[in-house]
Amino acid sequence: MLDIKFIRENLDIVKAGAKKKHIEIDLDRLIEVDTQRRGLLQEVETLRAEQNSATEHIARGDDSPQRSVLITEMRLVKESLQKKEKELEPVQREWELLMVQVPNLPDVSVPDGESDEDNQEIKTWGEKKTFPFEAKSHIDLMQTLGMADFERGAKVAGFRGYFLKGDGALLSFAVWRYAQDFFLKEGFIPMIVPSLVRRVNFLGTGYIPQGEDDLYTTQDGDYLAGTAEVGAMGYHSGDVVDVKDTPIKYLAFSPCFRREAGSHGKDVKGLIRVHEFFKWEQIILCEASHEESARLHEWLNNNTERFIESLNIPYRTVINSGGDLGLAQVKKYDIELWVPGEEKYREISSASYFHDFQTRRLNIRYKDKNGKLRFAHSLNATAIPTPRILVSIIENYQQEDGSVVVPEVLRPYLGKDLIGK
RNA sequence: GGAGGGGUGACAGAGUGGUCGAAUGUGCUAGUCUUGAAAACUAGAGUCUGGGAAACUGGACCGAGGGUUCGAAUCCCUCCCCCUCCGCCA
Numbered sequence: 369m370l371d372i373k374f375i376r377e378n379l380d381i382v383k384a385g386a387k388k389k390h391i392e393i394d395l396d397r398l399i400e401v402d403t404q405r406r407g408l409l410q411e412v413e414t415l416r417a418e419q420n421s422a423t424e425h426i427a428r429g430d431d432s433p434q435r436s437v438l439i440t441e442m443r444l445v446k447e448s449l450q451k452k453e454k455e456l457e458p459v460q461r462e463w464e465l466l467m468v469q470v471p472n473l474p475d476v477s478v479p480d481g482e483s484d485e486d487n488q489e490i491k492t493w494g495e496k497k498t499f500p501f502e503a504k505s506h507i508d509l510m511q512t513l514g515m516a517d518f519e520r521g522a523k524v525a526g527f528r529g530y531f532l533k534g535d536g537a538l539l540s541f542a543v544w545r546y547a548q549d550f551f552l553k554e555g556f557i558p559m560i561v562p563s564l565v566r567r568v569n570f571l572g573t574g575y576i577p578q579g580e581d582d583l584y585t586t587q588d589g590d591y592l593a594g595t596a597e598v599g600a601m602g603y604h605s606g607d608v609v610d611v612k613d614t615p616i617k618y619l620a621f622s623p624c625f626r627r628e629a630g631s632h633g634k635d636v637k638g639l640i641r642v643h644e645f646f647k648w649e650q651i652i653l654c655e656a657s658h659e660e661s662a663r664l665h666e667w668l669n670n671n672t673e674r675f676i677e678s679l680n681i682p683y684r685t686v687i688n689s690g691g692d693l694g695l696a697q698v699k700k701y702d703i704e705l706w707v708p709g710e711e712k713y714r715e716i717s718s719a720s721y722f723h724d725f726q727t728r729r730l731n732i733r734y735k736d737k738n739g740k741l742r743f744a745h746s747l748n749a750t751a752i753p754t755p756r757i758l759v760s761i762i763e764n765y766q767q768e769d770g771s772v773v774v775p776e777v778l779r780p781y782l783g784k785d786l787i788g789k
Numbered sequence: 790g791g792a793g794g795g796g797u798g799a800c801a802g803a804g805u806g807g808u809c810g811a812a813u814g815u816g817c818u819a820g821u822c823u824u825g826a827a828a829a830c831u832a833g834a835g836u837c838u839g840g841g842a843a844a845c846u847g848g849a850c851c852g853a854g855g856g857u858u859c860g861a862a863u864c865c866c867u868c869c870c871c872c873u874c875c876g877c878c879a
Contacts, residue, residue: 410839413848420848423860427807435859442859608799741836 369728370470372402385473388690390482398466405463408456415449468577472725474690475662475699481689487702488689493673494682497708501768505709506759507638510536512770513787515762516755518637528628528636528643532755535787539761539774540646540754542781544621547648547752550675556619556650561599563622564590569602572730574696574722581629596620596649597748604653605730609744614734615654615664619751622647639755640714648751650719653732653744661698661721661745668749669701669719675752676716679775681760682706684713696725703750705760716757719749 375382379395386393422442426435479488497503510516515536521529532540552558570576570583570591575598584592593599600620609616624647628634635641650668654660669685676683688700700720704713724743727733733741765773771788779785 406839409848413839416849417847419860424808426859439859446859 369467369725370472371728372467375399375470376402381473382470386471388474388478388480389471389693389695390691391469391471391695393466393469393471395470398463398470401459401463401466405456405459408452408459412449412452412456415445415452419445419449468571469695471695472574472698472722474693474697477687478693478699479687479689482691484688484692484702486689487686487692489684490687490701491673491685492682493677493684494680494706496682496706497764499708499766499768503708503763504766504770505638506762509762509766509770509772510639510758513772513789515539515758515787516639525644528641530639530642530755532758535782536755536758538782539758539778539787542778543752543754543757543761544646544648545781546778547675548619550678551619551648551650551671551751554617554671556617559596559600559603559618559620561596561603561620561622563593563596563599563625565593565599565602566590569593569598569605569730572605573598573601573726574694574729578695582627584625584627592625593622594624594626595748596622596624596647597651600649600651600748601726601730601732601746604732607732608741609653609732609734611655611734611736614744615652615660618649618651620649620651622649624753639759642755645753645755647753650749650751652747653727654747655734655736656724656742656745658723661723661747664747665699665701665719665721665749668747669703669717672703672717672719672749672751676703676705678777679761681764681775683716694720696720696722698723698725705757706764707760708763708766714756714759716753716760717750719747721745721747 370382375395376399379399383395386395419442422438422445426438426442479486481487507516507518511518513536514534515532517531517533518529521531523529524531548558564586567576567589570579570593575583575594582594586592597620599622600618604616624645626643628641628643631641650671652664652668654664673683673685683703683705686702686704688697688702693700697720700718702715703717703719705716706712707714723745726746727743732744732746734744736742761775761778762772765775767773769788771786774782774785774787
């Protein structure tokens with residue numbers, strides 16, 4: 369949520385921001401509605417003031433005739449007050465509807481573009497693996513090695529369903545535990561967060577109203593979160609956090625659920641795109657300073673880069689174009705890992721910052737040095753998702769005989785060097 | 790699923806129609822006292838928002854939304870949330 373005052377005073381900037389993000393919103397209408405709203409609000413407040421001062425006299429007085437005159441007069445004031453309030457109601461409603469659709473401003477460093485195809489590579493690391501034999505896909509490799517079962521996955525869970533078993537299951541646990549050790553060295557507070565959460569938290573984090581289609585709902589009106597960010601941010605909603613504790617850093621683990629609405633044709637096989645997965649997520653609340661947000665954003669992304677480097681998997685980092693940014697994001701980096709079977713980079717993580725867009729909706733504040741309450745800034749970044757990471761591990765570490773070498777850092781966690789038949 | 794009890798300021802907790810933005814206690818800030826601290830005493834202090842350069846001033850906020858009333862923290866309705874007990878259950 370942006371501050372309406374900011375929108376009024378910087379209309380052109382907000383318009384340009386929306387355009388850069390390729391988000392349609394009638395901002396002129398918003399200003400029009402806001403003007404109406406403020407006018408009515410003032411009329412209502414004037415009437416209330418009148419009422420309040422009369423109330424004082426009425427309360428103090430006895431049964432004098434002036435008192436009953438005043439009461440009669442106030443009856444009329446009440447009527448016009450109610451009329452004005454009725455007028456205000458639909459205006460207020462439209463105002464709110466428009467306000468939640470106003471996107472956050474993208475940073476100046478965000479490149480123009482319509483979609484993820486316009487994201488710009490800003491870093492590459494490692495050498496793309498080539499093999500003296502024909503590289504197999506993780507699907508073949510995992511099935512042959514008894515690490516995954518996609519047929520039964522579909523049988524039991526439907527489209528995009530999967531089972532991990534044997535070393536596939538164990539490798540997932542190994543990644544989780546290795547990631548835990550790796551990231552906790554950076555001072556995060558570990559957390560396991562709920563995925564089944566109330567609607568307000570999705571509004572607060574900016575996934576609703578425009579992302580409703582990609583969320584699973586329950587018959588109780590709750591939603592299944594696609595990321596631990598939702599629960600972790602909701603954790604602090606309504607809080608005034610102590611500035612001494614900032615930046616607050618969480619490493620949050622959760623199951624994640626995504627309907628993948630609108631991507632039916634994409635990645636229909638394997639572990640790249642599934643409805644249900646697990647993720648360690650980095651989440652930060654910090655002081656309301658752009659410099660601090662930008663600094664921590666780089667830091668978060670770098671944590672993940674170093675993690676991938678430690679697994680020795682080639683990757684590149686891209687900066688997302690305006691059109692590939694969500695409503696709430698100011699700037700986003702994606703890290704994409706090399707997938708030899710497809711000869712493509714595939715997204716593994718995403719690091720974003722939001723300024724106070726989320727915290728304004730969630731009402732997360734802190735007291736600054738001058739004792740003033742301010743909305744905190746928020747950021748988040750993937751630490752590591754499973755099972756998607758298995759795709760890159762297995763394809764990059766495959767050998768001609770179909771066995772898979774275990775990345776060195778994972779060996780202590782898996783208890784072996786090689787996954788073979 | 791059944792029965793009951795609740796949601797008031799940073800926290801605890803009073804307040805059942807009028808001068809209540811709200812007693813009191815704790816905590817907080819400043820001062821007095823003290824070498825310093827503690828204790829004691831004194832004073833101050835909510836958040837959001839409109840207007841104003843400021844002093845100041847209008848409005849809103851006692852879970853949310855409606856209603857009754859000249860007037861609602863207080864009465865009525867709906868919803869949300871929390872707690873206790875019973876049942877079921879990993």
